[in-house]
Amino acid sequence: MSKEKKKDTDLRITIIGLGNLMESIFPCIVDTIGRDNLSRQVNATTTDRPDLKRKQDALGIPVILNDNLAALKKMEPDIIFFAPPPHVAPGIIRNELKNYFAYIRQKSAVLPEIYAFPPTPAGAFYGEVLGKDILVVNVLPHPVRVIGGKPLTHEGFYSRTFNRSWPPENKARLKRVFETMGDGIGLKPDEIVPMMGTWIMLEVLSEVVITIADTLEEKGEPIGHKIVSKYIRAKARQVLSNAAKSSGFSGTEQIKAPLQRILDNVALAWYEGLRNYFQDVNFPIALSMRILNLLMDFQLHILEAEDRDVIDKNTVTAATKGGVLEKGIQCYHQTIEATLIKAIKQLPEKSTEQWKDILSAKVTEAAHVVRKHGMTLSG
Secondary structure, X not given: OOOOOOOHHHOOEEEEOOOHHHXXXXXXXXXXXXXXXXXXXEEEEEOOHHHHHHHHHHHOOOEEEOOHHHHHHHXXXXXXXXXXXXXXXXXXXXXXXXXXXXXXXXXXXXXXEEEEOOOOOOHHHHHHHHOOOXXXXXXXXXXXXXXXXXXXXXXXXXEEEEOOOOOHHHHHHHHHHOHHHOEEEEOOHHHHHHHHHHHHHHHOHHHHHHHHHHHXXXXXXXXXXXHHHHHHHHHHHHHHHOOOOOOOOOOHHHOOHHHHHHHHHHHXXXXXXXXXXHHHOOOOHHHHHHHHHHHHHHHHHHHHHOOHHHHHHHHHHHXXXXXXXXXXXXXXXXXXXXXXXXXXXXXXXXXXXXXXXXXXXHHHHHHHHHHHHHXXXXX
């Protein structure tokens, strides 16, 4: 059945899996529908009984415990924000979603769109289970929507992958819903998991700057993770933009020349390592550079602006047990961290080109491990 045109403020939405990610991007729903309409037009489900009341009070919407089908039938949404952990997503699709779509078809009602937030499964799987005529888009938004206490507007990153050709009006609505999220990048289904290898290893930069700052403090040379991050960000901008000079970093007097060399090589190693990884997986060159540029700068912006406790909280919040970020952090601590610590403890000995190349190769290898883990999760 064709979809009737509906004002954004009249949309009905069900969130399946109200976790940290959905809470972080909930302002997109508020901006779309309007706060006055939330309690009537949006509901959600959760498996987290202890946190249910807090979620209801914080967001101002009904939250149903452990009953996705009941939530869907109660709201009959225009859009399903589908956000369970990747490892349980296929089971929910085969059961609750399949039952709900059969129910809607039996009523000859309009089928809802699915905004699917797990990176896997891809849209084709939804079509095989729910019907080839459905509209599904895999959406991967960066979960950080506040930096330095200030909500972000039109800054950030999200990717979108459509299961098939979407009508222009539906695409336009998706863009409106996420317009405050920053740059939206279109990916093909087979590009999602390879892209995650780079995304996760850029998220791991939080571990890198903390390691550097902590090791320097142990040496009696505290400068803090914010200065470290700011310097690396300036160097990365120089590399990514091919500019003659970095973009205005004014704190070099706080960083001695040997440490500057290490931080230069960290920025170069991360850039070159992930560029080489993208080449290994035959990722489109222009698209890979756009993703690397956007995500590296955004991640370092977060790290130079936020206090340690916020960075730690962001990591804990995003690192789903058994997920790709957890795997990336494990790779860092197992194969990269010791290389950094040794170099810093040996200061003022200079960091060499050979050291940078070794670090770059380790970054590339870790990105491949993350990609393979993502493929395993997707089956």
